[in-house]
Amino acid sequence: MDALWDGLKEALRLIGTGDAGLREVAWRTIVVSGSATLLALLAGVPAGYALARARFPGRTILIGLVNTGMGMPPVVIGLVVWLFLVRSGPFGDLNLIYTKRAMVIAQFLIATPLVVGFTAAAVQALPPQLPDLLQHLGAGRLASLWITAKEAHLGILAAVMAGFGAAISEIGASMTVGGNLQGETRVLTTAIVTESSRGQNAEAIALGLVLLVMAFGVNLLLTVVQQRRAA
Amino acid sequence: MDIRIQGLRFRRGHRLDLNIEELWLPSGSTTAIVGPNGAGKSTLLRCLAGLERSLTGTIAFDGVRARPGAETRRRVAYAFQQPVFVSGSVEANLDLALRLRKVPAAERSARIEEVAQLFGIAGLLDRRATRLSGGEAQRVNIARALALRAPLTLLDEPLAGFDSPTRRALLHDLPAMLRSFETTLVLVTHDRDEALRMAERLVVLEGGVVRAAGSRAEVYGRPPDAATAAFLGYTLIPGDGEVVAIAPRALHGGPGEVEFALEMDDILELGPRFEVWGTINGARASVTLTERPREGVGALVVSARSVDVRRYRLGQEAVSG
Known part of the structure; x- marks a missing residue:
């Protein structure tokens, strides 16, 4: 218990003094997971919209695949990305393995099915006549997508929260494709594993607290936006 | 705008939903399409609105073939049976419809004011469109269609959703209100009294086939079967x-x-x-x-x-x- 209490005090001191190493890892985490979520949003919202609206052979199978993707273990995704990006892999020449970009790709693949699934569900919950109305009024594809996204914003913001939450909290994929290189690819989750395995409890707790605060802060911000629009 | 339909067939799966050999809707007329549930009334409106692509046959507007697509849709205003609105005020919904039809900003407010006065919805303009009662929503639905000032206006069950006294009042007032718009009007109803009061021409549709079409007196006075x-x-x-x-x-x-x-x-x-x-x-x-x-x-x-x-x-x- 003392170790936990001492660790917590030291963690608060590290956070309070703005420890440079802690700030660097936290910032990298935001950049990597934020980029992955943003890309997942750009790809996932139109894909979710199309999945909800379009009728084509194999649609049910595709929805099943997306739903499976929503629960895919990150480490498996990390392994697949590693196999593609590793030097001997099909995209080895791109020299992406053990870089932040590789981590963004892996987290993008983790977050995208969540964004697609949540978006599709949100769009399907809208009045079924809405596409006809927009088409009838002369809205083009982009305008229809924009208006529909605005109508489904509650679900889409939930999709962003779920996607960002999945990206920032995963560890297996980041470890596999990023390599947890200090000063290069170490993010909060991989740093926590490293510090706790070294017995550096204070650092691990500090990193954990920062991770929790960051996840809570981003979700709180999105929730405020979501609920204000819902009011 | 004069509308002529020839050899119109529309299938949904294996079912032939519409099979219309010939139908003429004269320019500026008000036609009621009547028939039992499942007769194909709303499907016919969707075909006229250019919302159904997989049809065969010809629909001609003023003698020119109207192909399904944006060009046809621009010439049609359609009030769906179930009023559907985006979030935001009634005014924002009317404005969005006009904006999507590329009506200039200055004209948009004039048109909104006009239909708001005519349809008694001026007091609703600031209300959230998705929280209107059934009757209010239907008024806004019809007003939005007519604000588009399209040469062809389609109203699907325009008096559905109104309580009985309002419906009676509208049955009396609506025909005159609609006449003030220069449009060929087609309305769908399953209520023959509504059809007889609101339209000068009747089309009886059953099983996707036109059983009778013509003036109210012709169809009502001499049903063919x-x-x-x-x-x-x-x-x-x-x-x-x-x-x-x-x-x-x-x-x-x-x-x-x-x-x-x-x-x-x-x-x-x-x-x-x-x-x-x-x-x-x-x-x-x-x-x-x-x-x-x-x-x-x-x-x-x-x-x-x-x-x-x-x-x-x-x-x-x-x-x-």
């Missing part, structure tokens, strides 16, 4: 190899040109009048009388003018009128 007559409210009396159809409210008490024997089974006292129900040759029929008939004296003699009675062979075609 017994099924159409039944839909238009005629009382059908089975006879020897034929069916006798009596126009709605055409029966009166006592002898007359064409007489029937009504076997009474119920008398409803409605203030100063009596609605007498019974059967004529096994078919349900009613007549309204000003005096209570004597009961227990056998059948009541009722009659109709010959012009209100039509006879159909069992093969359905009319043999006399």
Whole structure:
């Protein structure tokens, strides 16, 4: 218990003094997971919209695949990305393995099915006549997508929260494709594993607290936006 | 805008939803498409609106073929049966519709004000469109369609969702309101009274096929077959190899040109009048009388003018009128 209490005090001191190493890892985490979520949003919202609206052979199978993707273990995704990006892999020449970009790709693949699934569900919950109305009024594809996204914003913001939450909290994929290189690819989750395995409890707790605060802060911000629009 | 339909076929899966050989909707006219549920009424509106792509045959606007797509849609205003709005105020919804139709900003506010006054929705403009009552939403729905000032306006069940007193008032007011817009108007209804009050032309659709089309007097006065007559409210009396159809409210008490024997089974006292129900040759029929008939004296003699009675062979075609 003392170790936990001492660790917590030291963690608060590290956070309070703005420890440079802690700030660097936290910032990298935001950049990597934020980029992955943003890309997942750009790809996932139109894909979710199309999945909800379009009728084509194999649609049910595709929805099943997306739903499976929503629960895919990150480490498996990390392994697949590693196999593609590793030097001997099909995209080895791109020299992406053990870089932040590789981590963004892996987290993008983790977050995208969540964004697609949540978006599709949100769009399907809208009045079924809405596409006809927009088409009838002369809205083009982009305008229809924009208006529909605005109508489904509650679900889409939930999709962003779920996607960002999945990206920032995963560890297996980041470890596999990023390599947890200090000063290069170490993010909060991989740093926590490293510090706790070294017995550096204070650092691990500090990193954990920062991770929790960051996840809570981003979700709180999105929730405020979501609920204000819902009011 | 004059609309001509020729050889229109529309399939949904294996089902032929529409099969219209020929139909003409004159420019500036108001036509009611009537028919039972599942007759293809709303599908016909969707085809006219350019929302259905997989149709065969021709729909021509002012003699020019209107192909499904954006070009056709721009010339049509369509108020769906279920009013649908985006989030935001009623005014924002009206504005969005006009903006998507590329109406300049200055004209948008003028048009919104015009329809708001005409349809009594000025007090609703600031309300959230998705929180309107059924009747309010339907008013805004119709107002939005007419604000587009399209050459062809389609209204699908325009009086659905109104309470009874509002519906009665609108049945009286709406035709005049609609006439102030220079548009060819097509409305769909399953209510024949609504159709007769609101439109000068009738199209009876059943099973995707046009059973009758023409002026109100032509269609209502001379239904081409017994099924159409039944839909238009005629009382059908089975006879020897034929069916006798009596126009709605055409029966009166006592002898007359064409007489029937009504076997009474119920008398409803409605203030100063009596609605007498019974059967004529096994078919349900009613007549309204000003005096209570004597009961227990056998059948009541009722009659109709010959012009209100039509006879159909069992093969359905009319043999006399």
